[in-house]
Amino acid sequence: MQGGRMKGLRIALLMNLAPRKQGSLEDWILAFCREAARRDHQVDAWLREPMLPSFVSELKASGARLEKLVEFEESGLVPMTRRLGSYDVIHLNFISPRGPLAAAAYAAWPAQVLYTAHSDHVDVNEHVVRRSLRWAVNHATMFRVHSLAGVSEHVRIKEGRRFGIYPHRTRTIFNGVDTRRFHPRTRPQGGPVELITVANLVENKGVHHLLRALGRLRSPMVRLRVVGDGPAQQSLRALAVELGIQHQTEFLGLRNDVHELLSTSDICIQPALAEAFGLTIAEAMACGCAVVASRVGGIPELIEHGRNGLLVEPGDEVGLATALERLVNDPALRHQFGMASRQRACERFELSQTVRRHVDWCEEAVGLVPKPARFTSAPELPVQEALEPRASYQAGPRSL
Numbered sequence: 001m002q003g004g005r006m007k008g009l010r011i012a013l014l015m016n017l018a019p020r021k022q023g024s025l026e027d028w029i030l031a032f033c034r035e036a037a038r039r040d041h042q043v044d045a046w047l048r049e050p051m052l053p054s055f056v057s058e059l060k061a062s063g064a065r066l067e068k069l070v071e072f073e074e075s076g077l078v079p080m081t082r083r084l085g086s087y088d089v090i091h092l093n094f095i096s097p098r099g100p101l102a103a104a105a106y107a108a109w110p111a112q113v114l115y116t117a118h119s120d121h122v123d124v125n126e127h128v129v130r131r132s133l134r135w136a137v138n139h140a141t142m143f144r145v146h147s148l149a150g151v152s153e154h155v156r157i158k159e160g161r162r163f164g165i166y167p168h169r170t171r172t173i174f175n176g177v178d179t180r181r182f183h184p185r186t187r188p189q190g191g192p193v194e195l196i197t198v199a200n201l202v203e204n205k206g207v208h209h210l211l212r213a214l215g216r217l218r219s220p221m222v223r224l225r226v227v228g229d230g231p232a233q234q235s236l237r238a239l240a241v242e243l244g245i246q247h248q249t250e251f252l253g254l255r256n257d258v259h260e261l262l263s264t265s266d267i268c269i270q271p272a273l274a275e276a277f278g279l280t281i282a283e284a285m286a287c288g289c290a291v292v293a294s295r296v297g298g299i300p301e302l303i304e305h306g307r308n309g310l311l312v313e314p315g316d317e318v319g320l321a322t323a324l325e326r327l328v329n330d331p332a333l334r335h336q337f338g339m340a341s342r343q344r345a346c347e348r349f350e351l352s353q354t355v356r357r358h359v360d361w362c363e364e365a366v367g368l369v370p371k372p373a374r375f376t377s378a379p380e381l382p383v384q385e386a387l388e389p390r391a392s393y394q395a396g397p398r399s400l
Helices: 024-038 053-061 071-075 075-082 100-107 128-141 151-165 209-217 233-243 260-263 279-286 317-327 333-350 352-364 390-394
Strands: 008-016 042-046 065-068 087-092 112-119 145-150 170-172 195-199 220-228 249-253 267-270 290-294 310-312
Touching: 008 024, 008 100, 024 053, 024 279, 024 352, 042 071, 053 065, 053 100, 065 071, 071 075, 071 100, 075 100, 075 233, 075 267, 087 100, 087 352, 100 112, 112 352, 128 151, 145 151, 145 352, 151 170, 195 209, 195 260, 195 279, 209 220, 209 233, 209 317, 220 260, 233 249, 267 279, 267 317, 279 290, 279 333, 290 317, 290 333, 310 317, 317 333
Parallel strands: 008 042, 008 087, 042 065, 087 112, 112 145, 145 170, 195 220, 195 267, 220 249, 267 290, 290 310
Antiparallel strands: none
């Protein structure tokens, strides 16, 4: 502090993401840069291409500087390290913890390195020797990381155990939703019940289970919109034809109007087989959609079964069809779930709150502001989601 004024930080935001559309994580990047600028911090953002032109314009208008991640990687480890060494804070997102970018960040002393865990990492089954070796390497990986944030309590606990990080060096900061963009609208009456799923079309998003559940439902009252692209798109189209539901299923590809599509949908389905948080669920909740989702990963931190949505076991096509049938046939319950979801999204996942916590985190890392008494930035969870004891973070190879 100088004259009562906080010294501005230089923050390097490294994100292995191509901002190809509006909404979702693109909103988070822009909001983070704006909040940092409001506090007189300078953000340089390294991102993948392609980038949506309007996103690039908004990012530059925020005062942030934009860099191409691929060109940075191609410069080599030593130049990357030198460049990152000029920053106060390096904020890593979607970056492999042992890849070249992370290595450059770790070597960039004295910058403080913050690591956000966005994925529900699954360890493979290995021989005990390999598992023990991996455990040792994992625990050494984040020696230079100041602290880790999980996008859900599930991720925070799991990644804390994986890397041997004590709880006082971890926190939970949920993904955020712009509840002004994602908000309820008047839904058309008298037409089909509009179902929607928004996902990167890869196998672990479970959209094939949704299509098979819709085939089991065989209801002429519903229409499904599949939003997103990915390597499984063609096989999913073929599966819809095979199941005879192609006339009820529309594949919309990557869209910039997801907020409008969600706000005019009745039920959002997230049939993922693994999920760290479920950002599209939070967006659907903000739009007042009833939600049916898998009971997996961080999703139960968003959806309380029977209160603001329905949860089914991952891959359970019969259970998924049953849950859909219940909501399709009960408009009052859909409305009840939608209202409860909107309230929960505004209270827990509002974008402005989550980016403030991330910028707070940057300031705490360099000692500009004191650390909070609680190291998790998430609200209290039900008993079954409570924090695990410290011992579980340091339990050795068997805990993996």
